[in-house]
Each structure stands twice: as C-alpha cells, then as structure tokens.
Amino acid sequence: MGFTSLHWGVYRPRVVNGRLTGMDPAHWDGDPSPIGASIPGAIDSTTRIRRPAVRRSFLERFDDHPALRNLHLRGNEAFVEVSWDVALDLVATELARVKSEHGNQAIFGGSYGWGSAGRFHHAQSQLHRFLNSYGGYAYSVDSYSLGAGRVLMPHIVGNMDWLLGAHTSWQNLAEHCELFVAFGGLPVKNAQCSPGGASDHLVSSGIRQMSDAGVRFVNVSPLRDDLLGPEHTEWLAVRPGTDTALMMALCWVLVDEGLHNEAFLREYTVGHERFIEYVRGAVDGVAKTPEWAALLTDIPAHRITELAREMAAKRTMINVAYSLQRAQFGEQPFWMTVTLAAMLGQIGLPGGGFGLGYGCMNNTGSGRKAFSGPRFSQGVNPVKAFIPVARVTDMLLHPGESFDYNGQRHVYPDIRLVYWAGGNIFHHHQDINRLLTAWQRPETIVVHEQFWTAQAKHADIVLPATTALERDDIGSAASDRFMIAMHQAIEPVGEARDDYAIFADLSRRLGCESVFTEGRDAGQWLRLLYEESRPRARSFAIELPEFEQFWHDGLIEVDYPPEETVLLKAFREDPLANPLQTPSGKIEIFSETIAGFGYADCPGHPVWLDKPAQSLPLHLLSNQPKTRLHSQYDHGSYSQASKIQGREPMTINRQDAMARGICDEDVVRVYNSRGAFLAGVRVSDDIRPGVVQIATGAWFDPLVKGQANSLEKHGNPNVVTEDIGASSLSQGCSAQTVSVEVEKWHGELPAITAFAPPEMLA
Template sequence: MSFTSMHWGAYRPQVVDGKLQAMVPAEWDPDPSAIGASIPEALTSPTRILRPAVRRSYLAQPGSHPELRGQEPFVEVSWEVALDLVAGQLKQVKAEHGNQAIFGGSYGWGSAGRFHHAQSQLHRFLNQFGGYVFSMDSYSLGAGRVLMPHIVGNMDWLLAAHTSWKNLAQHCELFVAFGGLPAKNAQASPGGASEHLLTRALEEMSETGVQFVNVSPLRDDLTGPKNIQWLPVRPGSDTALMLALSYVLVSEGLHNEDFVQRYTVGYERFRDYLLGHVDGQPKNSLWAQALTDIPAQQITDLARRMARQRTMINVAYSLQRSVHGEQPFWMTVTLAALLGQIGLPGGGFGLGYGCMNNTGSGRKAFSGPRFSQGVNPVKDFIPVARVTDMLLNPGAPFDYNGKQLHYPDIRLVYWAGGNIFHHHQDLNRLLEAWQRPQTIVVHEQFWTAQAKYSDIVLPATTALERNDIGSSASDRFMIAMHQAIEPVGEARDDYSILADVARRLGFRDAFTEGRDAEAWLRFTYDESRGRAQEHGIELPDFDRFWRDGLFEIDYPDNDTVLLESFREDPDAHPLPTPSGRIEIFSERIASFGYADCPGHPVWLDKPLASFPLQLLSNQPKTRLHSQYDHGAYSRASKVRQREPLTLNPADARDRGLVDGDVVKVFNDRGAFLAGVIVSDGIRPGVVQIATGAWFDPWVPGERNSLEKHGNPNMITADIGASSLSQGCSAQTASVEIVKWDQALPPITAFEPPSMV
C-alpha cells in the first residue's frame, strides 16, 4: 500500500473502486494529525472546482468590471478557451506594461510534494516568460527573517541547526517558552511532517525533570509536562519582560561577562540603555510589571532561576507578527547571550520550537529534491505582507531592510497556491485593492474566496491525484507519493497547465526541457543524490525508492547543539554577521536610521488600543491555515457553524455571555461573527480566535459587510512590523464584542459561486 505526504502528516490512502474512503496515519507516527480525516469527503464536496471558469463580464470583455469580482456569476469554459484567455492576457500586459506589471502571488503551502509545488511551478513559468514582481519573506516569519541575518544568521540555517529535543531532554533544566509550545502548530512542516515530535519530546523532557515556564496569555499554549509555571503575560509585552529579566541579571552580577565580551558586539551600548543611563528609566522588574501584568517578584525570581539552571529560551513566531515584531526575537538572543549558555548542550535560545514539526528533530538537514525556478529578470519585489499597499499605491516609496524602494504598478496577478483572503490583514482594505488589477488568474482546487474573487479560475489537482515526492528538511522520511485516485472533474496539475500556457506563448520546450511530470520526478530525485551525499546520505536509485515508498533520513554522528562550533572557536567559526559575532548592537541596522527599529533591542510603546479587548489570531488546530476548513474535522469544531472565540469568564460575565452564544467582534476596521467558548485558560482582557475560517461576507464583494463565519482578518491591522522588515502585524489588534441577538445569517463560505 502506497503513502502520501501532507504538510501535517504521512498517510496510507484507502481507495475502493477508485474512490478515496479514508486516510490512515502512518503506523510509526506517535501523534498523527486528525486533519487527514477531512480529506476523503472534502475532495468531492460541492466546494471542488470541476472545470475552468471565467467571471461572466470578464469573459465577455477581458479586463472589464474588476469591481464585480466576488459578486457576479462564473461561466464554465473549456480548457482551450481558458488557456487561450490566460495566454492572451499575459501577452497583452507584457506588451503594454512590461513584465514588471505582473505579480506572481503564489504562496508556499500549496503542496508538500517537491515537484508539484505550486509556487515553484508558477515562478519557473513566469521567469521564463520574462520575469515578474515577487514577494520576499513570509507572513509567518516576516520580521524574524529580515532581522536575524543582521544579528546571528539567516533563519533557514538557524532552524536546521537547532539543538535537538534529545539533547534538551538530557541537558536542559529550565525551558522558558515565550509564546508557549503549542502542539497544534508543531503538526506541520512545509515539505511534510512524517513523524510528529513535540508531544513525545515534551514527555521525555518532563520525565528527566525539565521545568517549563509558559509565557503566554493562553494556558494551553504549553501542555503535557508535569512542571509548568504559567505566566499570563499581556499580549505584546514580552520584550519588556525580557528586558527586566536582563536587568536583574546585569544589576545582580548574574550575567556572563566573559561570554558577552568574547562572543558579542555592542553589549555596552545595550547595557547603558538597560540600566537607564540613556533615557533615565531602568528596565527593572517594577517597570516591567506595569507593562506585562507579571508581578515584579516573579520576574526577579525567574531571572535568578535562569541564571542558576541550564536554560533554553524559546520564542514563538507569533510574537514577531506584531508592531515592533523584531524586538522579541532580538531580545531572546540578547537574554540568552547574557546567560552565556549559547552553544552549550541544553541551553541557549530557540526561534520557533513548536512552530513547525521538524525544528529540533536532530536529523540531517537534507531537504530532498528541488524543482529549479530559474532566474527572474525582474528585480522589483515587495515584502509579502504589503500586497494591499502595492495595489493601492503604485509608484509610492516604501522602506525595507535599509533601502527605499517603490511599489510597482501591477496589472495582472497570477496566483497558484495560497489564499490571500486567509493570510492577509484588514480584508476590507484588501477588497478595495483587489479591484485594481485588470486580470487575476488563480489555480485552485476548491472554491475558496481566492477563487471566487478572481477572473479566471483553473482547477488544480490535489496531492492524491498525481505522483510526487514528499520531503522536508530534517524530517524523518522522504516519501514516494504514489497517485491514489484519478483527478476529480477536469482538474489538471499545475505543471501541465503552465506547460500548455507556455506552448501558447512560445516557450514550452524551455519550460519542460522535454520532460513530462514523471521524467521530472526521476530527474529531480537523481539531482538530489549529490546533495544528499554532502550530508552523508546515500540515496538508493529512483526505481528502488519508488518501489519501497520511503527512505529514512538518519542522524548525524554528533548530536545537534545550536552554535556549538561558534562557541568552541568564534574566530575559526565566525557567524555570517558583519562582525562575525552575535550583534547585540548592530551598526548596520543603526545606520538605517529607523526610529521604529534602532540599533539594539528596545521597548517601543505599542499603538494605543481603541477597544478594550486584545485579539489573538493564532494558528488553528483543525486545519492548516485555511486548508480543509470545509472538511469534517474543522466544521465539527465550530460553534453554531461559526469559528470559536475564547474569552475569560470575567469578560464574558461583563457582557452577559455564555458558552454557545454568537457574538459580533468589531473595531473600526470591520466586524465578524464568532461562537463563544468561555475558559479560565485565557487571561482577562484577551480574546482568541484561530485564523483560517473561509471568508464569508454577508454581502459578497461589498466593503464593510459583516463577515459571518469568523475570519479575524476582517479586523486585524495591515501595517508593517517596522521599516526594517515590513512584516505582518496581525497580533496587534484591539476589539469589542457584543452578543448577536438577531437571526443568524446562513454560512455560504463552502458553497460554489453561481454558474451561468
């Protein structure tokens, strides 16, 4: 029986008479994800896109009436008509405006397969067409990805080199988790998660006596270990807490002066700020108490514990998805440097344990086959979270990582993989921007909002309807993903779609290099064998791999400890920073002159909250981002068909709310409906809802319409984390909630659009 690899797990598809009946988790997986149970029904549900479709007025006159996106019916057409239309619009935009008017908007979670990876396929196609405007970084990790190369090294290198869970179980004594270690987040990895690690890792650490501190507004952000202290911090104040911990270490002489002198630069500049010599405000525990709501004595006691014990400090991705999001990452590194345990077994820092499955696996960091995207002749780009700004403000300047750039004038958006109406913030503002391009083309499997708000919709296959290879860096298995079922309806894989468009545009041979999809699988696998040898891995030949179904990636000879060689000899193994050291003060960042991200970590006041409750919009448990929200597992988690919103009993009592009520959640950006869950596992003054509920406005296409399903990005802020990164700031949002006492509008998110 063959396997398939999903972002959230490895499964054995059960097929009877050509129909998928079930997804059986791999027998070796100790903590399989239930998301797989959603797939069989969802694949053939009414949400499935069966044939190419074009928006009605667009079909009559291409480029017309962009204001009707999301409002008018579609017309199903043949593949020939649809592909002719796509090719014609690409050719026209290129001739009239140049390739810099084309935005390749694909996002990277379309498939765990390494060949049928929608983003790689689209980018290769557009590069060979003459280029496209691209996006940098990610919604998940925008601020961190820009910051970290300046102060330690790039994120991909760091994540692959994180100290292993095995090492932590043996050597760590205290694990301080800013943002917790939520098991639901660790269910996924970009190229697949063949063996889920976090739950078992925490059990093993607990058995060896590791103590945990969960610094989060949510108690359930860290569960499982026996010894957990919960510090229900005020959202967005983690940097202040880390500064106060640092103040205790420095003022009481508990920091490691030898370490900061040998392995860091800029400590003295930071110390003067920390002690209040710069601004007259010592960053002590009493100062932090007012900002964090954590008692000063608890802060002081925690700092002393951290100095006494072998301590790992971890920061979740969610903390940098906010205004000034660079600061908690920078402070995590700085605090760990003051403790002086970086590079030691069981100590130091982590940037995302629990955020993706493979972080901390300890396995060799081989990522498997790659499909070459080629070289992009167009150099214009945007930070990924600035899509709306780009569409609304062509030609306007923006800052990014020390440069001032300008937004391009986009006429055509081509999207394959991803759902902008899930990932992006302030959807009312996005709706306005989404009316600006003359053409929006999307490859999609289901009638998501991304598809409904497009002009040309091309039905794409799912991972179960094609052959592929699943592989993530540092994952246990590379998996031969054998096709399980025939494509549903007229769905085609992205490669064949783009090859046919390329034929119409005259470069099919360059795009395909004469290979069909099966030949590309063999070619990319064979190419990866050389890279595997660099990691000490001997891959079998392709035929044996395909027959066996999987190949196990082993462990390196020595256990993985982050920055161990740097600690042993910083001169022989310098960091890829300007100084070769950890940069507590960065001359390069300081030279940019950004008031919202100066040369060392600082506390910067947050925007004043206009509403009384702070909203956390975190990752869901029952789906990946918005994938399979229409599946049974996600739909079963809803409250009266709406996404659940959790609030503290005191906040519920003040508003006359009980479990099962439906509320309107609103601020000056918009409003959505959600179902109430009351819990003492969330601190007062905070409400929490998962992202990923399919966008479902009461009046489709209309700005400021009530969203009736529970999509929090109706009200999140679409502003950059800082001038340095321009990362998303979804976690910086305040709201009010009131009980919904009217008739409930029906959920239509999972219904296909009208067809003519």
Template sequence: MGSHFTATHWGVYLPRVEDGRVVALAPAPWDASPSPIGDSVPGAIDGPTRVRRPAVRAGFLDPRTRRASAALRGRDAYVEVPWDEALDLAAGELARVRSAHGNGAIFGGSYGWSSAGRFHHAQGQLHRFLNAFGGYVASRDSYSLGAGRVLMPHIVADMDTLLREHTSWDVLAEHCELFVCLGGLPLKNAQVSPGGASDHLLPTALRRLSERGVRFINVSPVRDDLQGVAQVQWLPIRPGSDTAFLLAIAHVLFHEGLADETFLASHTTGWTTLRDYVLGHGDGQPKTPAWAASRTGLAAHDIAALAREMASRRTLINTAYSLQRAWRGEQPFWMTVAVAALLGQVGLPGGGFGLGYGCMNNTGSGRAPFSGPRLPQGHNPVQDFIPVARVADMLLRPGQAYDYNGQALRYPDIRLIYWAGGNAFHHHQDLYRLARAWHRPETIIVHEQYWTAQARHADIVLPATTFLERDDIGSSASDRYLIAMKAAIPPIAEARDDYAILSALARRLDCEEVYTEGRDAGTWLRLLYDASRARAQSHGIALPAFDAFWQAGRFEVPLPARPMVLLEDFRRDPAASPLPTPSGRIELYSMRIASFGYDDCPGHPAWFDPPGTPYPLHLLSNQPATRLHSQYDQGALSRASKIQEREPLTMNPEDARPRGIADGDIVRVHNGQGAFLAAARLSAGIRQGVVQIATGAWYDPLTPGTARGLDKHGNPNVVTQDIGASRLSQGCAAQSTSVEITRWDGPLPPVTAFVPPAGIAMPPSRR
C-alpha cells in the same frame, strides 16, 4: 486499502480507495501522534467545493465589460468553459500585459503550502514558468516570520539556517533544566512542516523532558499554549509586552552581576551599549522588574525570581513565531538572543535560545537539514519585489515610496496577478481593504482545487489536482522520511496538475522549451531525485537509486552521528567558526541596522510603548488545530469544531459576564476595520482582557463587495491591521489588534462559504 503512503504537510497517510473514491486516510503506523487533519480530506476531495472545470468570471468573459467589471470580483457569477478557451484567454492576457506594460507589471503571487510534493509545488512551478516568460514581481519573506527573517541575518544568521540547526530534542532531554517558553509550545502548531511532517515529535519530546524533571515556564496569555508537561508555571503576560519582560530579566542579570561578561566580550558585539540602555544610563529609565510589571501585568518579584533561576540553571529560552507577528515584532526575537547571550549559554547542550520550537514539527528533529528534490526556478530579470505582507499596499499605492531593510523602494504598478497554491484572503490582514485592492489589477488568474475566497475573487480559475491525483516526492528539511507519493486516484473531473497547465500556457507563449526542457512530469521526478543524491551525500546520506526508492515507497533519513546543538561550533571557537554577521559575532548592537536610521527599529533591542486604542480587548489570531491555515476548512474535522457553524472564540468569563455573554453564544467581534461573527467559548485559561480565535475560517462576507461589512463565519483578518511591523521588515502585525465584543441577538445569517459561486454549471452551448 492502498499499498502506497502519501505525504501531506501535516503527516503521512495510507489512502483507502473504494470504487475510485478516497474514503479514508490511515495515519502512518510509525507516527506516535498523527494529525487528525487527514480525516477532512476524503469528503472534501470530490465534494461540492471542488473546482471541477475551468471557469471565467461572467463579467470578464465578455470583452465589453472585462475592465469595467473588476469591482464585481468576489460577487460575480462564473461560467465554466473548455480548457482550450480558458488557456487561450489566460495566455492572451499574459501576452497583452507584457506587451503593453512589461513583465514588471505581472505579480507572481502564491505561497508554499499547497502540496508537500517537491515537484508539484504550485509556487515553484508558477515562478519557474513566469521566469521562462520573462520575469515577474516577486514577494519576499513570509507572513509567519516576516520580522524574524529580516532581523536575524543582521544579528546571528538567516532564519532557515537557524531553524534547521536548532538543538535536538534528545539533547534538550539530556541537558536542559529550565525551559522558558515565550508564546508556549502549542501542540497544534507542531502538526505541520512545509514538505511533510512524517513523524510528529513534540508530544513525545515534551513527555521525555517532563520525565527528566525539566521545569517549564509558559509566558503566554493562554494557559493551553503549553500542555503535556508536569512542572509548568504559567505567567499570563499581556500580549505584546514580551520585550519589556525580557528587558527586565536582563536588568536583573546586569544589576546583580549574573551576566556572563566573559562570554559577552568574546562572542558578542555591542553588549555595553545594550547594558547602558537596560540600566537606563541613556534615557534615564532603568528597565527594572517594577518597570516591566506595569507593562506586562506580571508581578515584579516573579520576573526577578525567574531571572535568578535562569542564571543558576541550564536554561533554554524559546520564543514563538507569533511574538514577531506584531507591531515592532523584531524586538522580542532580538531580546531573546540577548538574554541567552547574557546567560552565557549560547552553544551549550540544553541551553541558549530557540526561535520556533513547537511552531513547526521538524524544528529540533536533530536530523540533517536535507530537503530532497528541488525544482530549478530559472532567472528572474525583474528586480522589483515587495515584502510579502505588503500586497494590498502594492496594489493601492503604485509608485509610492517605502522603506525595507535599509532600502528605499517604490511599489510597482501591477496589471496582472497570477496566483497558484495560496489564499490571500486567508493570510492577509484587513480583508475589506484587500478586497478593494483586488479590484485594481486588470486580470487575476488563479489555479485552485477548491472554491476558496481566492478563487471567488479571480477572473480565470483553472482547476488543479490535489496531492492524491498525481505522482510526486514528499520531502521536508530535517524530516524523517522521503515519501514516494504515488497517485491514488485519477484527477477529479477536468482537473490538471500545475505543470500541465503551465506547460500548455508556455506552448501558447513560445516559452515551452525553456519551461519544460522537453520533459514530462515523470522524467522531471527522476531527474530531480537524482540531482538530490549529491546534496544528500554532502550530509552523509546515501540515497538509493530512484527505481529502488520508488518501489520501496519511502526512505528513512538517518540521524547524524553528531548530536545537533545550535551554534556549538561558534561557541567553541568564534574565530574559526564566525557567524555570517558583519562582526562575525552575535550583534547585540548592530551598526548596520543603526545606519538605516529607523526610529521604529534602532541599533539595539528596545521597548516601544504601544499606541493607545479605543477597544478594550486584545485579539489573538492563532494557528488552528483542525486544519492547515485555511486548508480543508470545508472538511469534516474543521466543521465539527465550529459552534452553530461559526469559528469558536475563547474569552475569559470575567470579560464575558459584563457583556451578557454565555458559553456558546454567537458574538459580534468588531473594531474600526470591520466585524465578524464567532461563537463564544469561555475559559479561565486565557488572560482577562484577551480573546483568541483561530485563523482559517473561509472568508464569508454578509454582503460581498461592501466596505467594512460583516464576515458571517469567523475570519479574524477582517479586523486585523494591515500595517508593517517596522520599516526594517514590513512584516505582518496581525497580533497587535484590539476589538470590542457584543452578543449577537439578531437572526443568524447562514454560512455560505462552502457553497460554490453562482453560474458555474457549463451552459449547453459550451458543453
């Protein structure tokens, strides 16, 4: 057993190393509910999916076929090459594109989940490098919170601030009486936090609240979205109808005189406009429980009874991220805030609203929002950007106009994509469309640890180290510990850390001094840690000197003296502690949003009847329990959860019976977007007419490169729509997907997602 803990996004572990190999990761002894995802790491880290050497797509390696072979991405063979050759090729392409088209033709992709370490953070390293090189087209927001991140600054505050300041679980345990959960409180989602989840909080928190007699309402199509509590009522709502449900709650509060008009007058703006809409004064349609019943599938008397109970008890309303990952996804978040304001409990201990309890481990930790070291990114002179979920539109529609958050923008013309620390073929929608879009750029460069679909669709693949192969500092906002992440093993094969790769490129591109500032990785670690000590002090945290921290291996972040209650200061004195909104108050009507003139996101929360669909089953694609997104799908834990190597899909027996589907059958899930194979898992704990499958099965098309084919493995994003939530946010709308399901009776094609692409063995002439 090693002597030093290391951090992952899903927990802290003690690596066990034998003969230079990691054979186990033991969870930290202080963690009462450790994540089992760590079990997948030892077998994967030096397994067959590992990218061991620089590799170049065969068609790209030959200058004569370089441009013409772009359509072979995803099905071409690869040739392993020496590092210098790969770096020279990558640097040459970067220099060529900049010279011919400018830095605005370079898209710096990546997502922030590759490592819990704050220095070896692939996204941060790549963006710093590209800024040193002259800039790049960036992306904004996130797939998880695209609609919420754009909406919330207009009506309350930015999402990062709100998430860091959510009322602590300890306060909820003492004061909350009724916990209304839209989308549940899934234990599996709370395994993770970006930068680390050193002490898993949700199981213990739910047990404490349950012991204190808190009553829970699980408003979700899935019963298991809330487990581990004694008093729970399941309201199996129709997906996408939560805004109608909340509007009906508001109608009861207004109609029966239960709304706190004193609080509304002093702490909100636009509440009378919302009241008129709810009561139907403008459109002639009161948003009554009976009106909502036909849209939600819930009984009108249950909605009305809950509204009255919420008004009579200290009530916390929590809405999961998943609700805003949908068509018109801004509306359920806005109505959550509105109902909490109507109750007059915003800023009270145990009351108000939450937007993501259970979605991340650290939400509700009660600790100061200190996040440890941060790598400076430099300045990006390129002004172009895209909302992150519009990457395929960007590639397919260069120059086309689109709306975003009050701005009229145009998609840039991208010639080169540089991606480090992410897998677009996991989190993007309509993967067949994405694959077609991926043929458009002239060059795609990727840093990867494993042969994911992202790597298989790149031209130049540079092997990156994992968190166990380098020194770093693990730190997450509001987390319990800072962790000194000491390398447990040397780099596998020829893998290099992202900083070393980008430093070598910067040297070739004459921007090394700007990027590295003459420092090696060890010097940067010490510098960034020391710089974080001043920020820690502003939160009342006294960090030890670097050498003491590094020797101790971890530092426990103390709890603040004052318990954390979301918007407590604002409630106490809205004039002295105004919100960062135009009015300084909670905006139940936003003049700023109204001024944008969007018919799909007006100036107040509203209901939109969903468009019709020819497919009878609503597909929910949720977060997995056995991996982080698609990370370590090739690992032991994730593969053990599959049935006949396919991802399990949950469906109601009443939906399975007329289709002749039995538990464990392989099924074909399809719509006009495409199709995938999955394994049926029958359960009465999911609403009839709804099916659910976890995201993250590695994309594995039966015939790569064909339009609208069949994914063999169970990746739901081959059937999800690539549309924006609205013109306001352009956020991901994956949860608004309908499908049909049939039993698969033909020969079962083998899963090949975990087999490395052809031709990666280095030929003798290149050894």
C-alpha cells in the same frame, strides 16, 4: 495502496471504487495529525472546482478595454464554465497583452508556499518557473509567519533557515536542560505541520522526554494551553505585546545582581555595553526594572526577580514563538531573546541558549541534518521589482510609491495582472476590507485552485488544479525521517489538471515551452529530480537507492548520521575559526548596520517601544488553528466539527464574558473600526482577562458578497486586523496588535455560504 505525504503527515489512502474513503496515518508516527480525516468527503465535495471558469463580465467584455470588465464585481458575479482551450487562450492572451503594454514587472506572481508537500507539484515553484520562463515577474519576499524574524536575524546572528536547521535537539534538551522558558508558549498544535511534510511527529515526544527528565517549563503567554503536557509547568499570563519589557527586566536583574556573564558578552558579542546602559536607564531616563515591567506585563515584580535568578542558576533554554514577531515592532522580542540568552552566557552549551520557534514547526529540534530531498528549479527572474509579502494591498493601492525595507528604499510596481497558484490571500492578509478595495485594481486575476475559496471567487479566470492525491510526486522535507513515493491514489476530480500540465500548455501558446518543460513530462521530471538529489544526499553522508527501487518500495527511511546538535556550539568553541555570518562575526546586541538605517521603529539595539493605546478593551490574538493548516480543508470534517453554530470558535475569559452577558456557545459579534465578524464562544479561565483568541483560517464569508465593510459571518479575524508593517526594517505582518470589542449576537443567524460555489451560467 501506497503512502502519500501531506504537510501535516504521511497517510495511506483508502480507495473504494475509485473514491477516497479514508486516510490511515503511517504506522510509525507516534503522534499523527487528525487533519487527514478531513480529506475524504471534502476532496470531491460540492466545494470542488470541476471545470475552468471565467467571471461573466470578464468573458463578455474580454475584447473591450480592461477597465470595462466590471472589475468591481469580483467576488459578487456569476461564472461561466468554459473548455480548457478557451480558458488557456484567455490566460495566454492576457499575459501577452500585459507584457507587451507594460512589461513583465506588471505581472505579480502571488503564490504562497503551502500548496503541496510534493517536491515537483509544488504550486509556488511551478508558477515561478513558468513566469521566469516567460521573462520574469514582480515577486514577494519573506513570509507572513516569520517576516520580521527573517529580516532581523541575519544582522544579529545569521540566516534564519540555517538557524532553524541547527537548533539544539530535543534529545539534548532532555539530557541537559533544567529550565525551559517559552515566550509565546510551546503549542504542540502548530507542530502538526512542516513545509514539505511531517512524516514523523516529534514535538510531543520531545516535550514528554524533557518532562520525564525533570525539566521545569515556564509558559509566558496570555493562553494557558500554549504549553500543555509537562508535569512541572508555570503559567505567567503576560499581557500581549509586552514580552520585550519582561525580558528587559530580567536583564536588569542579571546586571544589578552581577549574574550576567560578562566574559561571554566580551568574547562572543558586540555592543552589550550600550544595551546595558539602556537597560539601566542612562539613555532614556527609564530603568527597565521589574517594577517598571510589572506595570506593563502584569507579572509581579518579585516573580520577575525570582525568575531571573533561577535562569542564571540553571541550564536554561529561552524560546520565542513566531507569533511574537507578528506584531508591531515584532523584531524586538526576537532580538531580546538572543540578548537575554547572551546575558546568561549559555549560548552554545548543551541544553542552554535560545530557540526561535520550538513547537512552531515539526522539524525544529529534530537533531538531523538539513537534507531536503529533490528540488525543482524556479529558474532566474530578470525582474527586480519585489515587495515584502505582507504589503500586497499597499502595492495594489499605491503603485509607484516608495517604501522602506531592510535599509533601502524601493518602489511598488504597477501591477496589471495577478497570477496566483497556491495560497489564499483572503486568509493570510490583514484588513481584508482594505484588500477588497485593492483587489479591484488589477486588470486581470488568474487563480489555480482545487476548491471555491474566496481567492477563487474573487478571480477572473479560475483553473481547476489537482490535489496531491491525484498525481504522482515525491514527498520530502528538510530533516524529515522519510522520503515518500507519492503514487496517484485517485483520478482527478472533474477536469482538474496538475499545475505543470497547465503551465506546459500555456508555455506552448506563449513560445517558451522549451525553457519551461525542457522537453520532459512530469514522470521524467520526477526521475531527474530524484537522481539529482542523490549526490547531494551523499554530501550529508546519506545514501539513497536508485529511483526504480525507491518508486517500487514506496518510501525510504533516510539514514541520517548521528550527531549531537547544539545551536552555535562550534561558534562558542572557536569564534575565530567559526565566525557568524554577521558584519562582526559575533552576536550583535548592537548592530551598527541597523543603527545606520536610521529607523525610529527599529534602532540599533533592542528597545521598548510604546505601542498606541488600545482604542477598545479586548486584545485579539489570532493564532494558528488546530483543526487545519492555515485555511486548508476548513470545509473538511475535522474543522467543521470544531465550529459553534457553524462559526469559528473564539475563547474569552469568564470575567469578560459575564460582563457582557455572554455564555458558552453563544454567537458574538467582534468588531472595531476596520470591520466585524461573527464567532462562536468558548468561555474559559485559561485565557487572561482582557484577551480574546480565535484561530485564523475560517473561509472569508461576507454577508454582502464583494462589498467591503460587510459583516463577516464565519469567523475570519483578518477583517479586523491592521495592515501595517511590523517596522520599517522588515515590513512584516502585525496581525497580533489589534483591539476589539465583543457583543452578544441577537436575532437570526445568517447562513454560512463560505463553502458554496458561485453561481454558474451555461
């Protein structure tokens, strides 16, 4: 059996009598992800969707007005299994009706991009290409992970994708860095994954090389285990949401003691004078001193002063985790990271400067060129209506209303049909109880899914899709070491079909088959996409063999030409010849463009903005899981083994637990005004007091199905997170700005039903 590629690694499937029995990590991977162990047993479990299914009221009242289809019963009604012909006829009829009555802008293509590591059978690309072939759709931009950063960074440094691909390499850091200051930590668990695949895990070895070279690490995080492994690590247990204040106080010390690099600021940045005036207190009367920051951050003033001096004296890399910008005013810590690094003047030097998400993705810091392999074109979308991805609920609840985004006013489209392939909004989105109300608004919801997730259970028409192991594909990711020929390992479970086959059948019914398929089957597309990637590879000085050789051999080790990777090195060496893609061509500590937008919640330079006072005593952090990718394979063995009495584990400080009579492995109720969920407890001294932490991705499991404000009994934190934009600039998600209370659960525990299929009628 050959290899297959998943977002969290390359594995060799073990198949006995047609059934998957194991997943063996690639022999070359020095730090393979154990998530692969979840797939056998889960891939063909009772949670698998085996046949097309239609919600009962939708099927029975299909010929009636859409309002009569009992939309409020989504999530709490039986399904009827039907043939593929019946299901596809229903989907085609609804698409044609909505297009005829309301136009293509009333169709929302709601895919999120983690559907498959394969470059052809990539659910998001397949859905978008199909809808574009049919005349377009309302779409989303940015991501839940990096919404604020993606909008901000082009204004002040450059495009986020370019920046991530150009980060200073781990090897360079091991050779030249002396001090690595990690705001939000450097959690290796997050680096198990990369979009398109992670064939060779790099982060653990990169950190180990730096540690062996004597690099000192500072973990600025409420969680000690956000940075584990290096021999010399200091933990600064900062109060959540105050990293911006800490960075400003570090800048104050640099300016006050003359340690900032004035020459660098004058040559490579714009607006530093206005920022320094702000830090000194000339603008708002508040000097951003260590004493000021100590009251906000709980980091002692003398330690802030010492750290600033150490950063100025050593070659320092400043890194910020994605999680810090998933908060109210989330742009500020990213902007301040760049500003603090500019004040030190080490940007563009080996081992110094700044990083945006080391440890958040496996390929960040690989030191390889950003060649990504085959690409499947999504076509051109003639519809211009869009939303920032984290504003789905607002779109459904407030059609026709306006919203701010990146300096412009836009209008929410009036969505009548939601088509989702890849992703699970009942995992990603904030304030799920509010989402449940919004989810009753569309007239039709169509979902492609492999498993009976909450997304599938809250749909009208569910089409069973294949997994990566049930089809041929090509695994490839930007800067990744290997390209994988993903030979089909097992037959499709039940009647599952791949997304391409589903959309090809639909396009035939809707008269756009020639545009969507271009007359090719899936195998012909694989050959074409691969051959089209070969000339692009040559532009990166990479030579790929012909398709037949690649497909026969099963993989290619991509021969990346060696080069020293230092972020913004060329810009530092000659800023006139290598200007940044910003209005000034320089780093914009003050942005005239952003200032011109007039946003009080994101003005023209980094600022400290007071967040509303916490209404409850505990700050909840909901970070990425260790045992799965987002919510994928939560029903698998690795994720299930981490549960406590069937619930997602939540970490609480020992003092906070004792004050509430809570012991290790108890089940607790976590609540605020938006909702409540149950979680298992891990009591620890490795989390600061006043903070609790739970991973995202536990499958949504309400006590009363389909009802908003019901107790969630499995541990999904998004029933309590607030659904507001990070700011008017980005409208990114703000999941990390939330307070809760916790109490011990007494009485009988409700059964977990998250993984049970809905009732099926004959």
